[in-house]
Amino acid sequence: MSSFIIITAVTLLALGIAAFLIFKKRSHKAVVTQSSQPLTDNYQQLLQQQVAYYQKLDAASQARFQGLVAEFIQTVRIEGVGLEVDDLDRLLVASSAVIPIFGYQEWRYKNLTNVILYPDTFNNDFQFEGESRNIMGMVGSGYMNGQMLLSRAALLKGFSSQSGKQNTGIHEFVHLLDGADGATDGVPEYLLAHEYAQPWLRMMHQEINRIEKGHSDIDPYAATNEAEFLAVAAEYFFEKPEQLQQKHPEMYEQLCRLFAQNPAADL
Numbered sequence: 593m594s595s596f597i598i599i600t601a602v603t604l605l606a607l608g609i610a611a612f613l614i615f616k617k618r619s620h621k622a623v624v625t626q627s628s629q630p631l632t633d634n635y636q637q638l639l640q641q642q643v644a645y646y647q648k649l650d651a652a653s654q655a656r657f658q659g660l661v662a663e664f665i666q667t668v669r670i671e672g673v674g675l676e677v678d679d680l681d682r683l684l685v686a687s688s689a690v691i692p693i694f695g696y697q698e699w700r701y702k703n704l705t706n707v708i709l710y711p712d713t714f715n716n717d718f719q720f721e722g723e724s725r726n727i728m729g730m731v732g733s734g735y736m737n738g739q740m741l742l743s744r745a746a747l748l749k750g751f752s753s754q755s756g757k758q759n760t761g762i763h764e765f766v767h768l769l770d771g772a773d774g775a776t777d778g779v780p781e782y783l784l785a786h787e788y789a790q791p792w793l794r795m796m797h798q799e800i801n802r803i804e805k806g807h808s809d810i811d812p813y814a815a816t817n818e819a820e821f822l823a824v825a826a827e828y829f830f831e832k833p834e835q836l837q838q839k840h841p842e843m844y845e846q847l848c849r850l851f852a853q854n855p856a857a858d859l
C-alpha cells in the first residue's frame with residue numbers, strides 16, 4: 593500500500609515537473625514571438641521619409657525590412673550619453689544594422705547588446721592608440737565587448753541627402769559583420785565563399801595602392817587597413833551604388849556577391 597502511495601506521488605511529481613517545463617518552454621516562446629511586434633506608425637513614417645534604401649524596396653521587401661528593424665529595436669538596447677534617444681535615432685541605428693545583412697535572410701548580430709549614442713565625435717572622451725581621426729563610431733572589444741559607440745551627428749548625417757558616399761552607421765555594422773568570424777580583417781568569412789577571398793584581397797590591395805598614390809575617389813581612410821577598406825567600400829556601395837558600379841565595376845561586382853545584394857539594380 594505504502595509503495596503504491598510512493599509510486600503515485602513520484603508519478604504525480606514527474607507529471608508536475610513535465611507540465612512546468614512545458615509551460616516554461618511555452619511562455620519562453622511567447623516572449624520570443626512578442627519581441628517581433630510590428631513597427632509603430634511613427635517608425636513606419638520615419639522609414640519612408642528618412643531611409644532612401646527603404647524607399648527603393650518593393651512592398652514585400654519593405655515589409656521584411658520593417659520586421660527586421662522591429663526585431664532589432666526590441667532586442668538591442670540603444671542608449672544615449674548626454675542626449676535623449678528618440679525614435680529617429682533608434683530607427684537609423686536599426687536601419688544601419690539591417691541594410692548590410694538584408695541579403696541574408698537568417699543573419700542576426702550575435703555579438704551586440706548595446707548601442708551607445710554620443711552627441712558628436714568622441715575623440716576627446718576616449719583615448720585610441722595611433723588614432724588622430726575624429727572618432728565617429730567604434731565597435732567595442734575586450735571589456736567593451738557587445739557594445740557599439742556611435743556619434744549621433746554622424747549617424748544622422750549618414751542618412752541625410754548630404755551624406756555623399758559616407759554612412760557611419762553602416763560602416764560600424766560592417767565591422768561587426770566582418771568580426772563575426774573572430775577576425776575583423778576585411779574578409780567576412782561567413783559571407784564570402786572561400787574561393788572569392790583571394791580575388792577580393794587582391795582587388796582590395798590594388799585599390800589601396802591607388803588610394804595611396806592619390807588616384808582613387810575612395811575615402812583615403814579606406815587605405816588604413818583591410819578592415820577599414822571593407823567598411824568604407826560598403827558605405828560607398830550602399831550610398832552611391834550607381835557611381836561605384838560605374839567607376840569600380842569589379843569592386844561593385846565583388847561587393848554584390850559579398851552582401852548578396854545589387855543596390856544599383858532597379859527594384
Ligand SMILES: [Zn+2]
Nearest residue numbers: 763767820823
Ligand atoms: Zn572603421
